[in-house]
Amino acid sequence: MGRQKIEVCNVSKKFGDSVVLDKVSLELNGGKIYGIVGYNGSGKTVLFKCICGFYRTDKGAIKINGQVMHKDIDILKGAGIIIEEPGYIRNFSGIKNLECLYRICNKPNRKYLKTVMTKVGLNPNSRKPVCHYSLGMRQRLAIAQATMENQEILILDEPMNGLDKRSVSDMRNFFEELKEQGKLILLASHNKDDIELLCDEVYEMDMGRLSRLR
Numbered sequence: 001m002g003r004q005k006i007e008v009c010n011v012s013k014k015f016g017d018s019v020v021l022d023k024v025s026l027e028l029n030g031g032k033i034y035g036i037v038g039y040n041g042s043g044k045t046v047l048f049k050c051i052c053g054f055y056r057t058d059k060g061a062i063k064i065n066g067q068v069m070h071k072d073i074d075i076l077k078g079a080g081i082i083i084e085e086p087g088y089i090r091n092f093s094g095i096k097n098l099e100c101l102y103r104i105c106n107k108p109n110r111k112y113l114k115t116v117m118t119k120v121g122l123n124p125n126s127r128k129p130v131c132h133y134s135l136g137m138r139q140r141l142a143i144a145q146a147t148m149e150n151q152e153i154l155i156l157d158e159p160m161n162g163l164d165k166r167s168v169s170d171m172r173n174f175f176e177e178l179k180e181q182g183k184l185i186l187l188a189s190h191n192k193d194d195i196e197l198l199c200d201e202v203y204e205m206d207m208g209r210l211s212r213l214r
């Protein structure tokens with residue numbers, strides 16, 4: 001499969017009278033990690049939802065490998081996505097939840113799921129139900145879920161949420177490994193330090209306007 005490309009071309013979006021995205025442009029390519037920082041409510045999640053095809057833009061276009069969103073395609077396919085906290089079946093273990101989700105599209109490969117769980121630092125043999133997971137464990141499971149189908153595009157809104165310093169550093173290594181495989185990774189974070197080391201390009205969203213920090 002060729003390198004993935006996402007183009008956000010002069011995109012604007014309003015909710016009522018409030019401008020949430022203001023002429024945002026961005027080009028993303030496979031084999032790189034992109035970070036977006038910004039205050040609460042600055043528009044990061046709305047941009048991610050537009051890229052995924054969950055929201056329509058008012059102006060401008062989003063192209064996925066040259067295909068225009070809501071014209072040539074309806075939704076971003078082939079992507080692992082974390083936007084807001086995923087819902088899990090609370091009394092099932094972590095691996096059982098992944099198996100159920102995986103089964104929607106695929107035949108679960110337990111061995112591969114175990115590898116992914118181990119990569120994110122969860123014990124795949126643990127029978128602990130998800131309702132007893134800590135915030136950080138749930139976040140690790142969300143990262144496992146986003147990556148378990150080996151998707152070429154990863155859209156991760158606050159993937160480091162609730163993770164302690166050591167876990168953040170483990171996840172950095174994991175994301176770097178995925179980048180080396182040529183995957184396109186887009187992250188949002190409130191924490192500049194979290195993504196400073198990891199990202200090839202860093203952008204800031206401020207009241208719907210996107211500017212490049214480096």
Ligand SMILES: Nc1ncnc2c1ncn2[C@@H]1O[C@H](COP(=O)(O)OP(=O)(O)OP(=O)(O)O)[C@@H](O)[C@H]1O
Pocket residue numbers: 015020038039040041042043044045046047190
């Ligand atoms: N469905 C919606 N209807 C109306 N307003 C919305 C909707 N979704 C988001 N907004 C508004 O758009 C603005 C940007 O929200 P967004 O969730 O993108 O912020 P964010 O940068 O991701 O914030 P955070 O860092 O808190 O996650 C906010 O003012 C929010 O209230």
